[in-house]
Amino acid sequence: MRLPTLKNTPALEPEALSEVTQRAVEDLLREGESKNTLISYRSALRYWAAWFGARYGRQIQLPVPTACVLQFVVDHADRTTDKGLAHELPIEIDQALVKSGFKGKLGALAHNTLIHRIAVLSKAHQIGEFKNPCHDPKVRELLSRTRKAYAKRGALPRKKDALTKEPLQAILQTCDDSVIGIRDRALILFAWSSGGRRRSEVASADIQFLKRTGPDAYLYNLAFSKTNQAGAERAENHKPIFGLAAQALSAWLTVSHITSGAIFRRVRKGGHIGEALSPAAVKDIVKKRCLLAGIDGNYAAHSLRSGFVTEAGLQNVPLAQTMAMTGHHSVSTVLGYFRITQEAEVTDLMRDARPNT
Incomplete structure (x- = not known):
């Protein structure tokens, strides 16, 4: 069964989205994302733009080269040196980012914040269908080793205590x-x-x-x-x-x-x-x-x-x-949400044992 010919509705091209359809797709994607997620994404992308502009003296464009992502990591992640913890973000740029409101305080980023900003950049490349530098083996290996370094120093965030x-x-x-x-x-x-x-x-x-x-x-x-x-x-x-x-x-x-x-x-x-x-x-x-x-x-x-x-x-x-x-x-x-408490004695397997006489 065929539909009658429509006089007032033009036929679409199956290979491409019209401008109206593209806006509708973007509206649905935006509505399906949580408000807090959108706010955090915008904040992260603003920071990327500000950091890139200060570091390279030009406006950020996608795709971002892999070298820039590696630079971002070493700029914002603490590492152990002979003189103590250090990172590569120049103090002048750090101060400018803080003064302009893009950064909360001087110094390296918290590990979770660093990972979130890399993830947001990765998402931007995915949406734009660009080659994703965050998937580069060098980036993945650096992020993996960085997490291990933070863990060895006990610098990863502690889980919240349980309100039992x-x-x-x-x-x-x-x-x-x-x-x-x-x-x-x-x-x-x-x-x-x-x-x-x-x-x-x-x-x-x-x-x-x-x-x-x-x-x-x-x-x-x-x-x-x-x-x-x-x-x-x-x-x-x-x-x-x-x-x-x-x-x-x-x-x-x-x-x-x-x-x-x-x-x-x-x-x-x-x-x-x-x-x-x-x-x-x-x-x-x-x-x-x-x-x-x-x-x-x-x-x-x-x-x-x-x-x-x-x-x-x-x-x-x-x-x-x-x-x-x-x-x-x-x-x-x-x-992973279970917390060992004083009431939990399951690990005291010897509590009923008698001492040697």
């Missing part, structure tokens, strides 16, 4: 019955009890995906996450929220009168409810509550995720159930 049940209870006690206190209690318990949600998932939690299933029970449909960016319907998308967490969530929804949109929002002066919280605000709430509770350790928003995994292990929750809640598909990945 005991420290979690301590920070919950800092949440009073003010509007902010009610919100923070609900937010922390929602994030922890639903499987250790990432801060971006907490910030984007929407009431349309929340279903009340009982007096003290909800079911939250995590339709989009880091491990399910296609929004596929899966059994593990549905996160049960029971008991204290459900009670705290009910209290927040009652006091905030939220019936649509973001669940967790800013509380303005006078207790007025504002716009949705940002992922950074979620992090700040967790850190603030840890500080108020006076608990020692390296805690942040991700501590809720490692805390849930660790507590589940301590309470002998089957690993399959833990993974269903966290959304992990890899055993090795979920085990």
Whole structure:
């Protein structure tokens, strides 16, 4: 069956995209990327342009030669010398980058920041269909050895401590019955009890995906996450929220009168409810509550995720159930969130042995 001839819609060329189609493709790519990722990409590309302009005296163009990527690494990665740690970025350029706001402080970049900026340059080449210098064997070998060098010096970032049940209870006690206190209690318990949600998932939690299933029970449909960016319907998308967490969530929804949109929002002066919280605000709430509770350790928003995994292990929750809640598909990945604590005595295999007499 053939369609009738169309008079008002011109036929497209199958070998090439029209300008309108190209814009639509770019719009979909942009919409499908997270806001935080786009911000970090733009920041990294601005830095590449600024560094390249200062280092080579010309505007950056893709593809970037492999030699430039190697130079970028040695400019920004510390290495051990007879005189101590050193990197190759000239102090004059370093000062100019900091003064212009492209760089936060003088000195080498943190290892994670360096790797992220290389990854963003690689992505730019991939999108532009250019030969990718970041895939050059020399670059890959240098990055591999650089990571090992940082690891030997103990310079890689430490994983965040786990907010297991005991420290979690301590920070919950800092949440009073003010509007902010009610919100923070609900937010922390929602994030922890639903499987250790990432801060971006907490910030984007929407009431349309929340279903009340009982007096003290909800079911939250995590339709989009880091491990399910296609929004596929899966059994593990549905996160049960029971008991204290459900009670705290009910209290927040009652006091905030939220019936649509973001669940967790800013509380303005006078207790007025504002716009949705940002992922950074979620992090700040967790850190603030840890500080108020006076608990020692390296805690942040991700501590809720490692805390849930660790507590589940301590309470002998089957690993399959833990993974269903966290959304992990890899055993090795979920085990990477487990933190050895004082309560975990599994390594003391000789605790019941009698000394020789």
